[in-house]
Amino acid sequence: MGNTRITMKGLAKILGVSTSTVSRALKDHHSIGEETREKIKKTALKLGYIPNSVASNLRRRKTNHIGVIVPRIDRYFHSSSISGIEEVANEAGYYVSIFQTKDSYIKEVESVEILMSNKADGIIACLALETSDIDHYKQLANTKIPLVLFDRVCNDLESNKVLINDYDAAFKACDHLAKIGCKRIAHIAGNLNSSIFKARLEGYKAALIANNLTINEDFIFYGNILSEEEGRHFANALFDMNTKPDGIFCANDITAVSVIQTARERKFSVPQDIAVVGFSNTPISKIIQPSLTTIEDHAFEMGQASARLLIKQIEDNDQNIVSETLIIRNELIIRESTVPAE
Amino acid sequence: MGNTRITMKGLAKILGVSTSTVSRALKDHHSIGEETREKIKKTALKLGYIPNSVASNLRRRKTNHIGVIVPRIDRYFHSSSISGIEEVANEAGYYVSIFQTKDSYIKEVESVEILMSNKADGIIACLALETSDIDHYKQLANTKIPLVLFDRVCNDLESNKVLINDYDAAFKACDHLAKIGCKRIAHIAGNLNSSIFKARLEGYKAALIANNLTINEDFIFYGNILSEEEGRHFANALFDMNTKPDGIFCANDITAVSVIQTARERKFSVPQDIAVVGFSNTPISKIIQPSLTTIEDHAFEMGQASARLLIKQIEDNDQNIVSETLIIRNELIIRESTVPAE
DNA sequence: TTGTAGGCGTTATCAC
């Protein structure tokens, strides 16, 4: 057990061959003779040789490393997308490292810097809520490191994107509320700095208009991180109103669940007093009572698509295509929070 | 924008100094004159210099990179521990990359190999269910890369460990069931290949014995990944029995929730017909109705403790301490699934 | 089929 690990040079010396031969043998280069190769591989194994990727990466100018930047991995949407990314990336010989921004702009900038310094082959990112200045991503552009933004993207940035049509999804959700007879539809909106929450708000408004309902600013709650606490806070405010909404579209499942729970505590019934729709079809939406009507946004598939797109950019390098945008399907899933089980 | 990024060498040439001076200036080395330093930093910024960590890592033999290996990041316990790890690691100047094994032995071995090759400064791991052969971790030992195992550890391996007392936690859970009057306590066990599930089963048995209850093998359901489906399957089997249990301790919250849901579907009431206890205090346990009695295992704190322990090993390198084991506290949280709200 | 030599970009050690 030497203090320092054996290297190719060491193996070469022991076997009386050159380092290039060792290097080639270990990579199954065709030009190496059968017996030399076997011999080298055997002793490499015996001596516990471990390739040094750091050196190899430096030399090859390639790391086989994809960086993923997401707001918070403990949100179902993100952990699912990461799973999708990982599946595709590993299959293609890349490993994935994950950076959590906790929706902080600073952390996002730092993450991008680390990934640039570490020469990641590509980056997949979902923007932090705080992020509006995007110079760090622009800088990325002239490092030739491909970027895919997913879900929360930025329109000011020309880059590859994978997203759903949030406007359309929100429209469907609110149109459904209108069709089941809601007249006073409220909305818990997310941080409007973020593309998706802006689009969901627009979709909400459009659906009301399309159904000849008036848009009441008092019925729009402007949230930020859409945590359970925020949801409870808004729900309480809502149930304190004189003229209460009879339907609500929440920009995520977490706040929708809070509304249902608050309704229960305050003896309102869902959907009779108020119908509730969430967003993302997280596991909890099936478990809560009444179960939650929500939008399925296919997070896992978004992750897969993002990784495929990124790897294509890394490997094909088609100079003609400047950027590509993929829209992933979404569906309204109707459950008891809008249509009671008979 | 040239095709390849500027390096220290390039900066040196442009400024008419040596690379060593550039290197030192950018790191605020004291021996560099005020004006030279400023000048170098300014042009570095202007020309968009990005340090190449790959080269630096090779030279310094240090990557400031901690690898984390977990079964599945979409389980609340793991995403919380990762958050704890990240917080501590980032604070100390390390970045964290995450590998998901999906409980597969092969993926675990591959992850360790990638991290060894990439010269991670340390590894934090939670064993995959499939893992019983631990040679890959033993190999790690003679690379001098410190390892911390957390939660699901391995007794055959001398390494740093951070865990809770699962035996004790399970004992508390089942003792509680006995004290509220349950006479026929069932258990949904996890994969017994895993230390924690073995300990929870032991704790269960010990609590029954301590309360003079007989251990009925028919009441022990041997699960594997403890998914919702497994939970439903066992719950249905349980409710089909002639003599039904009147209490059940589930080795995780997911299966406990399935039991509650199945009970509801089959018109049994919780806790009157059967009292239910889960494990991990996941967010869902507060939301389900009735809310779930469970064990709080402080995942976030386990993550923090693991990272602190690892970083200590990386930086102190105290040759006297071979390994260290930390036991994190746990508590029984009593909710409506065992004690109805009045 | 194998060897030689140079360099990937940085930093540590000497020297001046």
Place this chain on the structure above:
DNA sequence: GTGATAACGCCTACAA
């Protein structure tokens, strides 16, 4: 205070 030089471990043109 600054520079020259070598080395981290690997890969690859070129040569033999």
